[in-house]
Amino acid sequence: MKTDGQVTRTFEHDGDTEQRILDAAHAVFLRRGTAGARMQEIAKEAGVNQALLHYYFRSKEKLAEAVFQRVARGFMPPVIQVLASDLPLEEKVERVVELEIDNLARSPLLPAYLISEMHHDPDRARQFLQAATGLVPEQVRPRVFDTLRRQIDERVRAGTMRSIAPEQFAMSLLSLCIFPFAARAMMMLLTGTDQKGFERLMARRRKELPSFFLGALRP
Amino acid sequence: MKTDGQVTRTFEHDGDTEQRILDAAHAVFLRRGTAGARMQEIAKEAGVNQALLHYYFRSKEKLAEAVFQRVARGFMPPVIQVLASDLPLEEKVERVVELEIDNLARSPLLPAYLISEMHHDPDRARQFLQAATGLVPEQVRPRVFDTLRRQIDERVRAGTMRSIAPEQFAMSLLSLCIFPFAARAMMMLLTGTDQKGFERLMARRRKELPSFFLGALRP
DNA sequence: GTACGATTTAACTGAATAGTCAAACCGTAC
DNA sequence: GTACGGTTTGACTATTCAGTTAAATCGTAC
Numbered sequence: 289m290k291t292d293g294q295v296t297r298t299f300e301h302d303g304d305t306e307q308r309i310l311d312a313a314h315a316v317f318l319r320r321g322t323a324g325a326r327m328q329e330i331a332k333e334a335g336v337n338q339a340l341l342h343y344y345f346r347s348k349e350k351l352a353e354a355v356f357q358r359v360a361r362g363f364m365p366p367v368i369q370v371l372a373s374d375l376p377l378e379e380k381v382e383r384v385v386e387l388e389i390d391n392l393a394r395s396p397l398l399p400a401y402l403i404s405e406m407h408h409d410p411d412r413a414r415q416f417l418q419a420a421t422g423l424v425p426e427q428v429r430p431r432v433f434d435t436l437r438r439q440i441d442e443r444v445r446a447g448t449m450r451s452i453a454p455e456q457f458a459m460s461l462l463s464l465c466i467f468p469f470a471a472r473a474m475m476m477l478l479t480g481t482d483q484k485g486f487e488r489l490m491a492r493r494r495k496e497l498p499s500f501f502l503g504a505l506r507p
Numbered sequence: 508m509k510t511d512g513q514v515t516r517t518f519e520h521d522g523d524t525e526q527r528i529l530d531a532a533h534a535v536f537l538r539r540g541t542a543g544a545r546m547q548e549i550a551k552e553a554g555v556n557q558a559l560l561h562y563y564f565r566s567k568e569k570l571a572e573a574v575f576q577r578v579a580r581g582f583m584p585p586v587i588q589v590l591a592s593d594l595p596l597e598e599k600v601e602r603v604v605e606l607e608i609d610n611l612a613r614s615p616l617l618p619a620y621l622i623s624e625m626h627h628d629p630d631r632a633r634q635f636l637q638a639a640t641g642l643v644p645e646q647v648r649p650r651v652f653d654t655l656r657r658q659i660d661e662r663v664r665a666g667t668m669r670s671i672a673p674e675q676f677a678m679s680l681l682s683l684c685i686f687p688f689a690a691r692a693m694m695m696l697l698t699g700t701d702q703k704g705f706e707r708l709m710a711r712r713r714k715e716l717p718s719f720f721l722g723a724l725r726p
Numbered sequence: 727g728t729a730c731g732a733t734t735t736a737a738c739t740g741a742a743t744a745g746t747c748a749a750a751c752c753g754t755a756c
Numbered sequence: 757g758t759a760c761g762g763t764t765t766g767a768c769t770a771t772t773c774a775g776t777t778a779a780a781t782c783g784t785a786c
Contacts, residue, residue, distance in 0.1 A: 305763080321627055323543035327744060337765050342745060400626035406692040407619035408540055413692040425696050432697075450722070455698045456712060459687050460719070467682035470689060473625040473632040477644045478651075479674045493675060500679065503669070504723035524733080546774060556735050561775060727786100734781070743772080751764070756757100 309334045318397045322352045357419045364420030372431040382498045388465035389494040399470035528553045537616045541571045576638045583639030591650040601717045607684035608713040618689035
């Protein structure tokens, strides 16, 4: 049987196999989706026998879950943390935009994968938030929205911001950052850009979005 | 062999079978994705033998394409038309928001399906635009962006709008409308709403988005 | 009512695919 | 070097699934 990390490291043949499998699975699941991915293809990409996949992760389902959790953990926590933090609103917006766009520029397939997964298996949404924050959704919600609401109310009372529900605030901010990557293929075709052109478009967006978004909230 | 619409209508047993199959396929492909859908399930949902699917649509791939085209045709044309029209900018924004949100409120699974499809088969993006508009992307692009650019420039010169690239304009507008539906599962969990609550959230959004978006463009 | 062609079905086929198993391998401990 | 336990493999199995086929059905025209 497989041993834990500590012991495994003792004999380590040529790099951690389990990790190589997970990396390969990550790549394949992201490009094909869970249903479209083949264990064969993952094995080939990892350079191992197909039976090894089952040795390390009992089933395709389990492997898919491991990949999903890993992806979720790498994606959400920073954003949630920033949103729930006590940073001034303006800085929050700026940080979220930069975090998201930098993150997604590095792995542009992520949003479509996540959207697709959570769409086909509604349970994944809960898994996602939980893996991402270590908290159940019921705990995440007040942390994010209560702070936001308080900050927005302050500004509104001071007359420096127009009123907006914190849910709409968060939804719009995330939409503006994530959607262009989720609908990447469409956007590239519509704007007539290639890989490089799309990256330029997103770099520009990273600069302009904060003032666009905050501009919308001026009274 | 199957006959064309004209002749088929002559004997029509209990409602057009081909249509029933297409409806069932539509439903199943949308909830499972193309790779996850099973011909068996579609047949069952249509209340017919599995062989009939192959009788009317040679293969799963052909059936998937038929569904995709049908979905695309019902989704994009109005939006593209509005964007490319000569309506004043403010009205364009309002119309796009209303069109999109009304449309998506009726079929909330659509965005995730389209994103997923175009993600896994890059060819679909081209098919999509083409089916949606009857034009190749090269023809759609100038129609949309040239008009937008002209309108934006006018406002900028008049000092009533801050400058923005038409690509970013369109991208942001679509993001704000579509993303909440694409990431619906996530949004519902994060905001702690059920089906009904989500609908209310979107109804509110429909009202607020135009002024939010236009507000962002004030100088 | 008989014949005909379009439609529909039950039963089948073959390929793809997730998952299993027993044997080979390999590094370490003795 | 021999034994041992974790690791890896090739060959296999069972199942799921798209697609086929031949026969049954059904409405229409004669």
